[in-house]
Amino acid sequence: MTAVGAPQERAELAPLVTEPERPAPAxxxxxxxxxxxxxLLYAALAAVTVAFVYPFVWLVSASFKPRSEVFDNKLIPDTFTLDNYVQVWHEAPMALWLLNTVIVTVLATAAVxxxxxxxxxxxxxFRFRGRGPLFGLVLATMMLPGAVTMIPTYLIWNSLGQVGTLTPLWAQNLFGSAFYIFLLRQFFLGLPRELFEAARxxxxxxxxxxxxxxLPLTRPALVVTALFEFQAAWTDLMRPLIYLRDSSTFTIPRGLKAMLDQFGFGGExxxxxxxTASVIATVPMIVLFFLGQRHFVEGIATTGSKG
Structure with missing residues (x-):
């Protein structure tokens, strides 16, 4: 019995043979x-930045080139010249157009x-009956396309004898803007009402x-509103095309359209x-954005957290 069971006991006592452990993947x-x-994020941001900046860099580079090299697609001009910036002031009343644009833009920005x-x-x-429906009606005006009100608005200004002047370009902003009203209202709602009650x-x-x-507590939102409207008024072309007739009243966008018709597609x-005129018209907006960048970012961030 012992001889027969010995191999079985040795087999049970024998150590189990295990496979060697494989190293875990790094x-x-x-x-x-x-x-x-x-x-990867930086690379994506750099690619997007290049896509947005390249057209303006090309525009600046082309403004320092003679006519024969404007479209050579080289960012560094083979022939560097400043004659274009001298000639553009003689070919068009750029100073007067810039002055008209500044007047219209400042008045439109302040008014709105x-x-x-x-x-x-x-x-x-204020708490009053019908406040919600009335505010909804104000917001509903944003759904109206500009073409719907274009003719009635023109007829109103024409009956007032203001067609051909700068007044229609900024006076409409005296009645506010639905988008800016919504933006500022959301910011006002985030302010503690106890401050106002204590002041009362x-x-x-x-x-x-x-x-x-x-108003002092909503300064960031006011800066955002002002920058948005400044950019919109500075680059507005539709209303100057409708209301302005004489070149002495042209704004920069309307003047650029006239120069494009004359020097671009007019045969010259x-x-x-x-x-070159496009660069002159664009630089003030870039300078303004850099000057108000801190307030702009702060206003966007704080406005997004209100309401």
Missing amino acids: RRSPRRRGRMASW TVSSAMVAWGFSY MDGANQWQVFTRIA WHWEIVV
């Missing part, structure tokens, strides 16, 4: 994966910022509460003049 550390994701802020304050602070208890009237408390083919 895993990338979270830091390395995060670094790769950052590099103040009027929209006042209407937005009324919708956010201290003897401040409604106008003082609005101008001394509400002076494209160096057209691109």
